[in-house]
Amino acid sequence: MDTIDHYEIIRELGSGGTSTVYLALDAFNNRQVAIKLFQVDTLRDPSLAKARRKLLLTEASLVGKLSHPHIVKVFDAVLKGTNNYMVMEYVEGKSLAHYTYPSRLLPFSTIAEIMYKCCKALEYAQHQGVIHRDIKPDNILLNAQGDIKISDFGSAIIVSHQTTQVAGVGSPAYMSPEQFSELELTHQTDIYSLGVTMFQLLTGKLPFESGNQFSMIYQIMNVEPQAPSKLRPEVPPELDAIVLHAMEKDRSRRYQTWDEFAHDLMSFFSNNVVTQTEIFDMEKFDILRELLFFKNFSDVELWEVLRISEWRKVNSGEIILREGERGREFYILGQGSVKVLKDGLVLSVLNKGDCFGEMAHLSERAFTRSTDVVADSNVTLIEINPDMLKRATTECRFKIDGAFLRLLVKRLDDANTRISHLLSSLS
DSSP: OOEETTEEEEEEEEEOSSEEEEEEEETTTTEEEEEEEEOGGGOSSHHHHHHHHHHHHHHHTTTTTOOOTTBOOEEEEEEETTEEEEEEEOOOEEEGGGGOSGGGOOOHHHHHHHHHHHHHHHHHHHHTTEEOOOOSGGGEEEETTSOEEEOOOTTOEETTOOSOOOTTOSOGGGOOHHHHTTOOOOTHHHHHHHHHHHHHHHHSSOSSOOSSHHHHHHHHHHOOOOOHHHHSTTSOHHHHHHHHHHTOSSTTTSOSSHHHHHHHHHHHHHHHSOOOSSOOHHHHHHHHHHOGGGTTOOHHHHHHHHHHEEEEEEOTTOEEEOTTOEEOOEEEEEESOEEEEETTEEEEEEOTTOEEOHHHHHHTSOEEOOSEEEESSOEEEEEEOHHHHTTSOHHHHHHHHHHHHHHHHHHHHHHHHHHHHHHHHHO
16 A cells, blocks of 8 residues: 555554554645554444444544644544544654553653643643543553653543443543443543553553453452552652542542642652752643743643743853843743843842843844843743744744733833832932
């Protein structure tokens, strides 16, 4: 096979019982894509073929609906006769299943960050009315840059669709008790499944293992899972608590929201990861979410800001900008404070959430810095280059321009207040 419609096949990536995945070239958009070609009609059981086609229709309905940096994009879907395929974003890397073996387990900090990103992505999906229903390591991809993408929404429930959902879908070892009870499902079923996934990433084993499916279902329904540290003693107690909270059988005792789950992961990270020069993505996202500058940004736009910015830690007393230097970058203070100096005199002190160097951005040309900027404490600095900003979406650039406008209005208002006070003191 050389082509699928107008897509040029490069090579086969993998195959299963009813589908084959190919790497292909979308020449029209000049990008590589993954194409999942389905052979639904090879299923001999008509009822299975009908159910599978229904799942394909569900995934096809998500074309263009889920746009998040940690969810695999679905670009196109064709379902006609025997020609059934899905065109998706190509993610180069391995699924998390590769890291569920005792010899390949990831560091605890990496697992916490991966789970945090999953929480944020699935929270986004929930807000779009989508419940994944088949969260497991095979459906979470780790790309070449060390970032994650959640894939395979074929089993998803789309809350806004008033149609009967296909029952019994999912992977039994990761399914929540309510899935076996055929109760109405909420986002908490994905929370449970992500808890099972986290357990496996921590220990290299599933919380419930059995030689037959009936025994496994019984355990999921009736047996309390042991703490991951029982299988791997070095697992921190905080991660034990997070996993067991996510895997509560009673939904009233399980995490109620993705934000609660993510908050506990962030707390573990903040309290247990030693000081390092590298700033992890979950730290960056948490910082951006707290800054007034980004108060009108959606989560998706914050992830975009994270991708186009450079982050670094600066020690107290270190010079960040020198008077007379030329540059186009602007900076936002994620943490700490800086002094703005002119001929050695302090003009102002900027704190967390403030920005500087923005005149270079607003002038749209290389700009000669008119002051020195020196770290007044240990600082986390967010640097944005205008060339990188051009790669952002129109919505993201619009939000940044709006934030600058609010900042300039505030500075003018503060200047007017100071001038008024000065005039009053002279009169």
